Amino acid sequence: MSPVDTSACVHCGLCLPTCPTYLVTGDESESPRGRVVLLNQLWDAIANGQGLDRDAARAVDSCLDCRACEEVCPGHVPVGHAVEAFRAWAVSSGRRPRPLAARGLARYFGSERGLERFQRLVRWANRPAGRTVIRWSRHFGGTAGAAARLAQGLPAPIGAGLAHTKVHTGGQGPRVALLDGCVMDTVYGDTARHTADLLRLTGHEVVSAPGQVCCGALHTHAGDPGQARQWARQNVWAFSQADVQYVAATAAGCGAALKEYSHLLPEDPEAHAFQAAVRDAAELMDPERIPPLPPRPETVAVHDACHLAHAQGIRQEVRALLARAGYRLVDLPEADVCCGSAGIYNLTHPRMAAALQQRKAASVPLGADVVATSNPGCLLQIQAGLRQAGRPTPAAHWVDLVWQAAAQAGALPAPPVPEASGVEIHGLD
Template sequence: MTTTKERNVIQQQFKERMNEDELMNCMRCGFCLPTCPTYIESGFQEAHSPRGRIALMKAVVDGLIEPDEDVERTLNMCLGCRACEPVCPSGVNYGHLLEEARDIIQKNKKHSLPVRLLRKAVFEELFPHPHRMRTITGLISFYQRSGLQRVVRNTGLLNLLPAQLKEMEKILPKVPTLKEMKHRPNHLPAQGKTKRRVAFFSGCLMDTMFMETNDATMKLLQLAGCEIVIPPQQTCCGALHGHSGEKNQAKELAKRNIEAFEGLNVDYIITNAGGCGAFLIEYDHLLKDDPDWAARAKAFTEKIKDISAILVELDFHKKGLKLPSQVVTYQDSCHLRNVMKTASAPRILLQSIEGIEFREMKEADRCCGSAGIYNIVEPEMSMQILDYKMEQVKETKATTIVTANPGCLLQMKLGIEREGLSDRVRAVHIVELLLEAADASGFTADQQ
């Protein structure tokens, strides 16, 4: 609970830091309402809509209401999917407003000791340090490979966990060993003629827990004719920090990444996680007020490109890929679609595979409820959103659900588990399905 003193400081910070022109850009037209999952799932409560949240921010700036727990709760209930932005006739940058408001509240709110310790451990001591990420992930690998997982499941120890974490344990990917995570490439040649020289943003969770997805991504890039540079100095993109009110930490991570990729003489910086890519492509906004970094950040963001976009650019969809007959549907990554503006490329690639019947699900662009760690901190709303999403999946009768973001992938796997469909439906990252098709087709660089 915030004190009166804390609320006064927060209110003053809102007046000083919130972009009032951006707040005033909202015309209250309501075009955003049908796109907002929390507005719909809350029973059409105005406070849980984008324009409602903007109105609350503006009211705090104007001193009409105090930034109390109800305001904080309303802002935290937002998924941050940014589906409201493409439909806004005024072009309101809602995501920027939300991140600024959350940062102001977190910086000036006194947390309990356990919360302070947890936030410090996650935001300062874990994610910015790749070797620590590997160590922690290595413990998960040991848990899976040593037989401990089987013992824990058979003895019912999982029942001691909150229901949401118990369900998440079931759908964890097979994690590589610590040794495998330590031996990662820094450079890979193109297979066949070199068409592009690219850098690869390997990420933190993506290069540990989802290492197989990164490997598939790099293999596809090689097959498409890309020479790949993977700078070892890169670190976490900072998205988790930026979305959770740790903006200063996000800025430091951004600077480290910009330094790591500068001077590589590459055509693009490739990402394979919608959430990471969307945060990377907005480093210029994050550092716009820093005269030493603004131009460098702009140069960095201009090179960010999703893996699906470069594959289409290099005509990978014209390679005659094949797979056994199956029905496939695609779940958009919110940030890939709404921030990186990449929606058609994944569909072009999927529809090009012979043997696939592609069926567009209803509201494929609506958030699945993962939203970073939202499904952990707001499990009730997250599961409401997921349940609706799975109804749309079942309507397609798809046997394969394709995603382009690790959080979405885990969320869809969780949905499959909750619906009892694990014996007949699978969820995969798009690069894994494409590599599967390339391998099944005997695709080689000679076919380019």
């Protein structure tokens, strides 16, 4: 019997057209409805001490945990949590090794020194020697080849340092601390600085929350809830010390994970209180608090990160902020279909991830000057996909676009904008 209740499934099939893996394969076993049936069979086999059907286990494991199905499901069947529970059982029972990528990430993301080491690795990947190694290794199979292909989406140059050491604090209004994150902090550190500037512009006091660590989302998705729980406890403690009204996330996956800490730590009342304070940055920023900015020449297509759109129900907030900043918006077909990033899915399931990446890159309208999104994994995946497709279109975090418009119009409040932010949004002035 599944530890996550999926009995509300009435097999209506409403979820099928929303499921990225079903869209790619057309195979019922790779659909949410199919996975619910397979999960029941697998848990029955486990309860009866029988061997597991490997094809069924593989079809369940190919779920992206994107939650698109849950958004349309009339019975609110928690397919994502059901798949996570099966992965956790597979890892803890020794049926499946803990993914190499998850082990590597735990090494880097669990401490400040680890994050600094990770950032040095990312910087090296962006130097000529690193670029040469990446060019050679992108043809490899498995995790190494997938990581090399993904590295093609790295921004150049990488920000000046870990963001949490440089974020401008201060301002007036509700007190907010940013979740620094792991990939966000090391690869897109300037986005955190820009978020702090925009939060102050929209009437918030920004403070830091020392002692925080990675949100644990990647580990939850990869079947390692033990590590995720340990980091969740640490974050609940760190943000309680900062005495804030809100915890702001700029990475959709992190925000969704923080908003589910009560699921990880059901007995901990502080985890419930913490979760209630979490907001995506787009939820906190009222577009009306941004002074009118002149129209921009760029047209922006918005990709809805799964854990923003499906897990948090946030879509229009991002578009409203971009429009307020003066950008023209153009529709992106299948805007909320997963790009294949999905945490470390693009490292553990490179073939399906590549199919979704190509589908996403091909869907970007020719008239779009930039693709905006709100998750570091999506940024890397989409940017790499566009480069592989020979498209010059850049992918950028929406925060960086809004910040750039405000900075160029001189609308940002003191302290002054750093001269060399390190961020370059290719193709934009």
